[in-house]
Amino acid sequence: MLNFDINEYRDRIKKTKKRMETEGIDVLFISLPANMNYLTGYDGWSFYVHQGVIVSLDKEDPIWIGRDMDANGARITTFLKDEDIRSYADDYVQSKTKHPMQFVADIIKEKGWSNKTIAVEMDQYYFTHRCYLELEKALPKAKFKDGNLLVNMVRMIKSEKEIEFMKRAGKIAVKVMRAAIDSVNVGVRECDAAADISYAQIKGTEEYGGDYPAVVPLMMTGEGTSTVHLTWSDRKFENNEPILLELSGVYKHYHAPIARTIYLGTPPKIMRETADVIIDGLAKTLEFIKSGVTCEEVEAKWREAISHSNIVKKSRMAYPMGLNYPPDWGEQTMSMRPGDKTVLKPNMTFHVLPAIWTKEVGFEVDDSIRITESGYESLLGDFPMGLFIK
Amino acid sequence: MLNFDINEYRDRIKKTKKRMETEGIDVLFISLPANMNYLTGYDGWSFYVHQGVIVSLDKEDPIWIGRDMDANGARITTFLKDEDIRSYADDYVQSKTKHPMQFVADIIKEKGWSNKTIAVEMDQYYFTHRCYLELEKALPKAKFKDGNLLVNMVRMIKSEKEIEFMKRAGKIAVKVMRAAIDSVNVGVRECDAAADISYAQIKGTEEYGGDYPAVVPLMMTGEGTSTVHLTWSDRKFENNEPILLELSGVYKHYHAPIARTIYLGTPPKIMRETADVIIDGLAKTLEFIKSGVTCEEVEAKWREAISHSNIVKKSRMAYPMGLNYPPDWGEQTMSMRPGDKTVLKPNMTFHVLPAIWTKEVGFEVDDSIRITESGYESLLGDFPMGLFIK
Numbered sequence: 001m002l003n004f005d006i007n008e009y010r011d012r013i014k015k016t017k018k019r020m021e022t023e024g025i026d027v028l029f030i031s032l033p034a035n036m037n038y039l040t041g042y043d044g045w046s047f048y049v050h051q052g053v054i055v056s057l058d059k060e061d062p063i064w065i066g067r068d069m070d071a072n073g074a075r076i077t078t079f080l081k082d083e084d085i086r087s088y089a090d091d092y093v094q095s096k097t098k099h100p101m102q103f104v105a106d107i108i109k110e111k112g113w114s115n116k117t118i119a120v121e122m123d124q125y126y127f128t129h130r131c132y133l134e135l136e137k138a139l140p141k142a143k144f145k146d147g148n149l150l151v152n153m154v155r156m157i158k159s160e161k162e163i164e165f166m167k168r169a170g171k172i173a174v175k176v177m178r179a180a181i182d183s184v185n186v187g188v189r190e191c192d193a194a195a196d197i198s199y200a201q202i203k204g205t206e207e208y209g210g211d212y213p214a215v216v217p218l219m220m221t222g223e224g225t226s227t228v229h230l231t232w233s234d235r236k237f238e239n240n241e242p243i244l245l246e247l248s249g250v251y252k253h254y255h256a257p258i259a260r261t262i263y264l265g266t267p268p269k270i271m272r273e274t275a276d277v278i279i280d281g282l283a284k285t286l287e288f289i290k291s292g293v294t295c296e297e298v299e300a301k302w303r304e305a306i307s308h309s310n311i312v313k314k315s316r317m318a319y320p321m322g323l324n325y326p327p328d329w330g331e332q333t334m335s336m337r338p339g340d341k342t343v344l345k346p347n348m349t350f351h352v353l354p355a356i357w358t359k360e361v362g363f364e365v366d367d368s369i370r371i372t373e374s375g376y377e378s379l380l381g382d383f384p385m386g387l388f389i390k
Numbered sequence: 391m392l393n394f395d396i397n398e399y400r401d402r403i404k405k406t407k408k409r410m411e412t413e414g415i416d417v418l419f420i421s422l423p424a425n426m427n428y429l430t431g432y433d434g435w436s437f438y439v440h441q442g443v444i445v446s447l448d449k450e451d452p453i454w455i456g457r458d459m460d461a462n463g464a465r466i467t468t469f470l471k472d473e474d475i476r477s478y479a480d481d482y483v484q485s486k487t488k489h490p491m492q493f494v495a496d497i498i499k500e501k502g503w504s505n506k507t508i509a510v511e512m513d514q515y516y517f518t519h520r521c522y523l524e525l526e527k528a529l530p531k532a533k534f535k536d537g538n539l540l541v542n543m544v545r546m547i548k549s550e551k552e553i554e555f556m557k558r559a560g561k562i563a564v565k566v567m568r569a570a571i572d573s574v575n576v577g578v579r580e581c582d583a584a585a586d587i588s589y590a591q592i593k594g595t596e597e598y599g600g601d602y603p604a605v606v607p608l609m610m611t612g613e614g615t616s617t618v619h620l621t622w623s624d625r626k627f628e629n630n631e632p633i634l635l636e637l638s639g640v641y642k643h644y645h646a647p648i649a650r651t652i653y654l655g656t657p658p659k660i661m662r663e664t665a666d667v668i669i670d671g672l673a674k675t676l677e678f679i680k681s682g683v684t685c686e687e688v689e690a691k692w693r694e695a696i697s698h699s700n701i702v703k704k705s706r707m708a709y710p711m712g713l714n715y716p717p718d719w720g721e722q723t724m725s726m727r728p729g730d731k732t733v734l735k736p737n738m739t740f741h742v743l744p745a746i747w748t749k750e751v752g753f754e755v756d757d758s759i760r761i762t763e764s765g766y767e768s769l770l771g772d773f774p775m776g777l778f779i780k
Contacts, residue, residue: 045621068704070617070618072749073620076614089704090706091727123489125516128513129513129518133512191592195593195600198588198592199586202588203585209579209582209623211621227459230467234594234598316480326716357462
């Protein structure tokens, strides 16, 4: 049930170990679900309990560590040998006396790594402060370092197979947005449109199925368009209101986000003007994008392109995305904003979202792209950029 | 857009402050989305960036802290005054130089709380080790304590309105499981059944819409029934295979989980026998449940009820649930297993899941219940407990 050839996993592990060497790290404990999947194939909604993968420079394969009931899940979804799948008894779960990191520390001791330099993901969901305290207590001779984003950095440039997965996600994304635009109408409940969207996301295409998104469908209506992370209720869409949708197509946990704005009725002048400025600015920014330019240069181009208007976008205008699990499809490694000097390289993938959310007007449009030598390629094909008026 | 009367929120805050006093805590910083929602009404998929709510003994209302673009979301969904909605600029997000906890610390200083006893949720998703390090560095005179589960403990006993929400979730859950049983057939793709399930979850009923579950539909087939947290692929269901489903109905983030087992074809003897033992054991356990007994007594009853068989369940057989966000609908405060002496009280709510996942056989059945003085009430009505053979 591996999604990639085993050599692709081995290559990822090799790159991870190289980074570990450069940073003086002997042993890396990762708990971000996307990173666990990336290095071992592990796939399961088990991240609500503590788990992780250990990569050590002196051991070829990683070790998966999780809860007893998930060990067979690791046997099914990873390439790991049975001896490298280690699981803890259920009395470690949400216990007042035991903690899963004590079990992790026991394995580190058993392998002779307790006086090594050990890195953990210090600013990732699922690696809590308590996790750190337990490891530190159980491994007093270890030197701890921050391994935050180490594997995320390896994930920045996608393989051809990963790009193929993301193109599939893009094809699903287009179907999802079409379903959404079809569904949203005056008198329809928000939840009914959200149900249609989710249905399209999971069903996928006739050729391949879809997966669950790392972010549920975001839907902002009425005064809600002044903000960005709301979901649906059971109120009905009304005439003369904007609906912002931030959705995604997903294939085997790889994402292609898609965001558009619908207006039910006749959009006011400010909405049409804002749409024109942002769509034009996005087009000019995309034209500028290619391998070799930096994140901040792209953002400067965007700011220049809309400088003739009075629109101000205070948040980053793009971020990398790809393989992910809830709560985010973003990869956290770069942001298109002032100060980010990361140089774009082929097969980096970005969600370009030059959206605004103010009290006066909210508008969303985006593109999900991969960087090429000479420019970019959209994962969304030629799906129209406009404001959808119904 | 508040889901509860403002007095219900005030009562929750009062109970939280009382616990803080008992534990010698002056200031509590919470970051678990369910706890943020419980105390303020805040509702948004913004938990992929750092955010939180501060409760201080010397201030009536909590303070919401999050990202600029989410502040209007807080204005829309909470009862908080504008001055208590504090948001940070976007350059704090996933930055190499700044961290949102520096912003949190600045507010703590501004309010004169920097030498107080401050509690944080040390073992919760979304409060990372780095969060702690930043707070500790910026507030050297503060005394830090663990506030893990403090608000979760307040959440243990549900109000009448919360129970009403969970009953609505239960009605949705039954519709969801019916949709699943209808959809799962030989030759149908797993993703198509998952799409039908998700559609039913979000659509809800004609009277009220559904919400997104804190755990996506879990679906184990074939050898996958030896484990518990797998999701769907695009393979087709085959004849003579079991399908385990762990789903939920959700109303305004309140859950009523439902788990059942389907068999396509003629179930083998071990499957029928296992189903009989577990269903009978569950019935005997439920009969025993009432206010005043302890978690471990319930589990002992269950173990006794199945002791005539050779079934061994190594994991806890029930846990509390209710209001929640991904990645879990469980509340982490109690577990029905040996050693947990928590006494059951009316309006505690549990997911009772005496399921097993072994290489020989996997079987799931459950009930979602509230405790009453004299027994329990199922949130799932009279939905049948059996093995569904198709």
